[in-house]
Amino acid sequence: MTGRISSPDELKQARTSLEQARESARDIITVCTGPGCVASGAGEVADAFRAQIKEQGLEDRVTFRCTGCHGFCALAPVVTIDPAGICYGGVKPADVPTILERTVGAGEIIDRLVYTHPDTGQPVPYEKDIPFYKHQDRLLLEENRRIDPESIDDFFVLGGYEALARVLTDMDPEAVVQEILDSGLRGRGGAGFPTGRKWSICRQNPGEPKYIVCNADEGDPGAFMDRGILEGNPHRVIEGMCIGAYAIGASEGFVYVRHEYPIAVRNITRAVEQAREAGLLGEGILGSGFAFDLKVVMGAGAFVCGEETALIASLEGRTGEPKQRPPFPAQSGYRNKPTVINNVETWASVPHIITRGAGWFSSIGSEGSKGTKIFSLVGKVENTGLVEVPMGTTIRQLVYDIGGGIPNGKEFKGIQTGGPAGGCLPAELMDLPIDFEALAEAGTIMGSGGMIVMDESTCMVDIARYFTRFLEQESCGKCYSCRKGTQRMREILDDICEGRGTLEQLELLEELGHTVNEASMCGLGQNAANPVLSTLRYFRDEYEAHITERRCPAGVCTTLIRYQIQESLCDGCHACFKVCPADAISGEKDAVHVIDPDVCIKCGACLEVCPQGAISVVSGGGE
Amino acid sequence: MSSASSTDRTAVSNPAADIEDMKAKVDAVLEDHRHDRGELIAILLDTQDILGYLPVPAMKYIAERLNIPPIDIFGTATFYRSFKLNPPGRHTCTICMGTACHVRGGPQVLKEFERQLGICAGQTTPDREYELETVACVGACAMGPLVLIDGEYHGNMSSRKVPRLLRRLDRERAEETQ
Numbered sequence: 001m002t003g004r005i006s007s008p009d010e011l012k013q014a015r016t017s018l019e020q021a022r023e024s025a026r027d028i029i030t031v032c033t034g035p036g037c038v039a040s041g042a043g044e045v046a047d048a049f050r051a052q053i054k055e056q057g058l059e060d061r062v063t064f065r066c067t068g069c070h071g072f073c074a075l076a077p078v079v080t081i082d083p084a085g086i087c088y089g090g091v092k093p094a095d096v097p098t099i100l101e102r103t104v105g106a107g108e109i110i111d112r113l114v115y116t117h118p119d120t121g122q123p124v125p126y127e128k129d130i131p132f133y134k135h136q137d138r139l140l141l142e143e144n145r146r147i148d149p150e151s152i153d154d155f156f157v158l159g160g161y162e163a164l165a166r167v168l169t170d171m172d173p174e175a176v177v178q179e180i181l182d183s184g185l186r187g188r189g190g191a192g193f194p195t196g197r198k199w200s201i202c203r204q205n206p207g208e209p210k211y212i213v214c215n216a217d218e219g220d221p222g223a224f225m226d227r228g229i230l231e232g233n234p235h236r237v238i239e240g241m242c243i244g245a246y247a248i249g250a251s252e253g254f255v256y257v258r259h260e261y262p263i264a265v266r267n268i269t270r271a272v273e274q275a276r277e278a279g280l281l282g283e284g285i286l287g288s289g290f291a292f293d294l295k296v297v298m299g300a301g302a303f304v305c306g307e308e309t310a311l312i313a314s315l316e317g318r319t320g321e322p323k324q325r326p327p328f329p330a331q332s333g334y335r336n337k338p339t340v341i342n343n344v345e346t347w348a349s350v351p352h353i354i355t356r357g358a359g360w361f362s363s364i365g366s367e368g369s370k371g372t373k374i375f376s377l378v379g380k381v382e383n384t385g386l387v388e389v390p391m392g393t394t395i396r397q398l399v400y401d402i403g404g405g406i407p408n409g410k411e412f413k414g415i416q417t418g419g420p421a422g423g424c425l426p427a428e429l430m431d432l433p434i435d436f437e438a439l440a441e442a443g444t445i446m447g448s449g450g451m452i453v454m455d456e457s458t459c460m461v462d463i464a465r466y467f468t469r470f471l472e473q474e475s476c477g478k479c480y481s482c483r484k485g486t487q488r489m490r491e492i493l494d495d496i497c498e499g500r501g502t503l504e505q506l507e508l509l510e511e512l513g514h515t516v517n518e519a520s521m522c523g524l525g526q527n528a529a530n531p532v533l534s535t536l537r538y539f540r541d542e543y544e545a546h547i548t549e550r551r552c553p554a555g556v557c558t559t560l561i562r563y564q565i566q567e568s569l570c571d572g573c574h575a576c577f578k579v580c581p582a583d584a585i586s587g588e589k590d591a592v593h594v595i596d597p598d599v600c601i602k603c604g605a606c607l608e609v610c611p612q613g614a615i616s617v618v619s620g621g622g623e
Numbered sequence: 624m625s626s627a628s629s630t631d632r633t634a635v636s637n638p639a640a641d642i643e644d645m646k647a648k649v650d651a652v653l654e655d656h657r658h659d660r661g662e663l664i665a666i667l668l669d670t671q672d673i674l675g676y677l678p679v680p681a682m683k684y685i686a687e688r689l690n691i692p693p694i695d696i697f698g699t700a701t702f703y704r705s706f707k708l709n710p711p712g713r714h715t716c717t718i719c720m721g722t723a724c725h726v727r728g729g730p731q732v733l734k735e736f737e738r739q740l741g742i743c744a745g746q747t748t749p750d751r752e753y754e755l756e757t758v759a760c761v762g763a764c765a766m767g768p769l770v771l772i773d774g775e776y777h778g779n780m781s782s783r784k785v786p787r788l789l790r791r792l793d794r795e796r797a798e799e800t801q
Contacts, residue, residue: 039763039776073765222722224762259668259705260758300664301704303759317663318695319702378723378764385765416722452722466725470759476702579783581735601738603731605783 002153004279007287008165015156022157026061027104030145031091032078034069034228035263036385041092042066042077048093052100062104065154068144068232068267069224071386072132075115080127080145087127088113118382118404135401137364138388139372140348144232149267152274155235161280163351164242168288171354176247177203180350182358184370189215189306189343190418190447191523192369192436195350198340202330203248205338210250213334213341214241215311216257216264219303220419221470223450225374226344228386230257230264233348234271238294240347242285243354245292248340252293256311259298269296303420303474306448307522308333308341310476321476322522343448345374366392369435374449379416381453382407389434396430399453410455414538418447420467420474421527423534424460443534445527459556460539461546465493467531475524482525485516489532498559501547510536551620558602561619567592569614576606576615642680648673649684660689663699667706676707704759712747712754714792716740717771721760724767728781732768733757735782739789752796 002014031037031046046066053062070078075089081103088099091113102108114123115130124130147154155161167176181196202210214237218226230237241253255272257265272294275281283291302320304310308329310320315334333339349371353361362370369391375398378384382404389398395415399405406412414426417434423444425432432438436446454463472486492509495501513529513536520526536543545551552560565576565585572590584600587593595606595615607615652669656662666685671677677700686693700706718733737743740753747754763769766778770788777788 035762036765039766039769039778073763076765219759221720221725221760222764223760224764227762260761298665298668299703300668300706301759302702314664315661317659317661317699319698376764378767379726384723420722450722452726454726458726463726466722581738581782581786601734603735603782604728605781608781608783 002156002278004277005286006279006284008162008169011156011161011165011286015159015162018153018157022063026063027084028063028065028082029099029104030065030067030080030082032068032070032076032080032145033066034071034073034144034231035224036069036073037076037078040076040090044093045077045079045091045096048096049100052096056100058100058104062100065148067147068149069141069228069386070145071136071138071141071228071388072130072383073385074132074383079113085126085128087115087125087130089115131404132383132385132387132402135397136388137372137390139352139364140229140233140236140345141374141386141388143236144228147233149232149234150270152235152271152278155233159355160235161239161242161286163354164239164246164280165286167243167246167354168286168290173203173247173249176243176354179358180247180353183353183361184358184365185346185349185353185361186369186436187343188345188349188373188448190445192446195342195346198330198342199244199248201328202250202338202340205331207332207336207338209252209337210248211334211337211339212241212245212248212250212253213308213311213315213339214253214255214257214344214347215306215308215341216255216261216268216344217299217306217311218258218261218344218448219306219474220448220450222378222452223376223419223448225376225386225449227261227264228374229344229348230255230261231267234268235275236348236351237268237344238271238275238281240350241294242280242292243350244340244342244347246290248338250340251291253295254315254334255294255296256299256305256315257296259300265296265298272296302476303470304476304522304524307524310522311341312339319476321478322524324521345449364390366390366433366435366438368437369446373434373446375434375451376449377403377451377453379451379453380406380410380455380458391435392433394431394433395425398434398451399430403453406453406455410457412453413456413458414454414460416444416452416454416463416467416531417450418445418527418530419450420470421445421524421530422447422450423530424454424463424538425534426538428538443537444530457554457556459497459552459554460535460542461493461496461552462554462556464531464535465490465497468493468528471524471528471531475528479520479522479525481516481519482521482528485512485520485525486528488512489516489529493532496543496546497552497557499546499550499557501543503544503547506536506540506543506547545620549620553619555617555619557619561602561617562597563595563600563602563604563606564616564618565593565595566614566616569612571612571614573611575609575611579605579609581605645674645678645681646684649681650688653685653688658689660691663689663696664703667696667700671706675711676709679708709747710751713752714773714796715754715756715771717761718744718755718757719761719763719767719769719771720757721762721764721767721769723764724760724769727767729768731782732770732780732785735785736770736789739785 079088109125185195186192305320309323314320329339468490477483516529682696
């Protein structure tokens, strides 16, 4: 590893000598070890590569690297081979010798490991041609696959910490704040507050010392953007924070990261130590008079701690209850001192803005929302994964061009943006541009970037109940409106999902929702009714079907559905009989089977095994 | 996910010695954190890592050593999801309740685990073999519905696959004890 670097010139020299040392480097094999790939066996694949490279004596010819998330989780485990830019998916340890022999050795493409284009049926060997990647603009995520998060040298080769060097030599703190203001960067954590303005307020506030915090308490279920960056590119976040600290005049900072992300905790902790050893954190950074140090602090699993005043309470070792704002943390935060809290993605964007300029950044995106944004595209979508697109990209582009549409020929029904406190948008709004204003107008929020795709088999009342229950559990309990309001809304949703609902309850639900959003203090409570209000706005007919017809159109709400075997299709194969955990199915082999609705627990196991497709879910009247 | 590997499960033989042992371990944790009340969450996380959960005597002892009211400890320990106030099971079944898993049938998987184990989420079987817990999201959404058994991922789950998975675990356990 490169030793201590005591000036910007030394940083440049370090990069040059690393580049020279690597010039002879040949094929670079990369295994994605993001959460999706690891869950699919990437660890074993990586072990196989290490062993085989050694066994075949390829150490001099091949650079091998495990990296953070590449994004295309649906293809997991993902292996890439550079400089050719080949992308293999679904790789197993047994494929490793073949890859080394044929692709690395002979430059051949192994068709069976290559992504198949869904429209043409043709293999697409190169990453840049795969539709999932082709339609993205991967400013932050693209770096993930080029660095081993354990190696600060890899980061130097990317030009890491050069934005910091530039700031320390050429810019005074005001100029840095101005650059961020001019770039139009807005907070990526949810509320979208202009980052430069936050910095400026904090800088001008007289309190000393000042603090900065990286909010990595990513609590939205179905969202893992911050995890992707923190695990894959921790030094970019540190560099952004150093620049922020210089601009604001802070000497101490914190990375507040979820305890549930052990790899992110490990990688950022290691990176902080490396940066300290290299003289990029601590006293006299890069030989300048600037001193700044970072501490990694673990959260303990409370969704509300993503709210900045609650996060501060948690940093101070207390229960994460939000406080009334103002004063804003930028005026009075950690230990009642001016504190800037920005999200992981926001910090990671900062060095790029310094390097490439505010003008470049503000040329990307839409009128009020600049730059690119990472989304976690999950749910009923073909290509699950992390995607990065310019702000203002439409939902249709995200779901179809990048996401590859809805699997199993089902119909797109809606999309939940902004996490649990976001809202559900219907298919009709598919051409809505994704930016802060457009989403707010449609009744949802940008949030931190979760995008959950739903198809015709998703029940919107059930989804509203799911999110409301989550918020009920995560409400800190300080505001009555949020604590009790989420509970009452969830109880009404229970009634509706279980066939006890009344039409009057819909009005009550709406009224309650507005009260919760208006009367609560923090961002959690103020958005807690969004799932209910947005589904009522766009999917009211589904609520009404549950109430007036006692029918769940999507076939999800168990009280309102029955499993049925269609006589004409059943060939008596006995598969459902064998798999039923409740012994609710009767019938002799080769004869038509019957489900006893009183015994059936509606687990869906029979539906899954029936080779004839004879089992169906029915809901509502008509026997 | 699970901290089972670092958990001390020595049999309860001498309660007084156990208490002394616990105190020594907690003292070491407090030392690591310079008895700083501001680091309470980290102190509790580390204590839980070592003891497997947060026993009431340990919480009281931490309060005493930090010179703060026990309610501050209980308040914090019950506020955050990561803290366990009951002894963990030997095996932890973690069911992901993330949104992506939910729309793909996660609730049915949880229900089947509850049925098979005869306990509800958050509980441990009477023989302390299995502990059933839910997690808001583990971020491996492409594989949902997802279940973790002792930290090992099992993707694309369905209620049908639950009994098979548990039977396999039972078999492995039987082999271990032989």
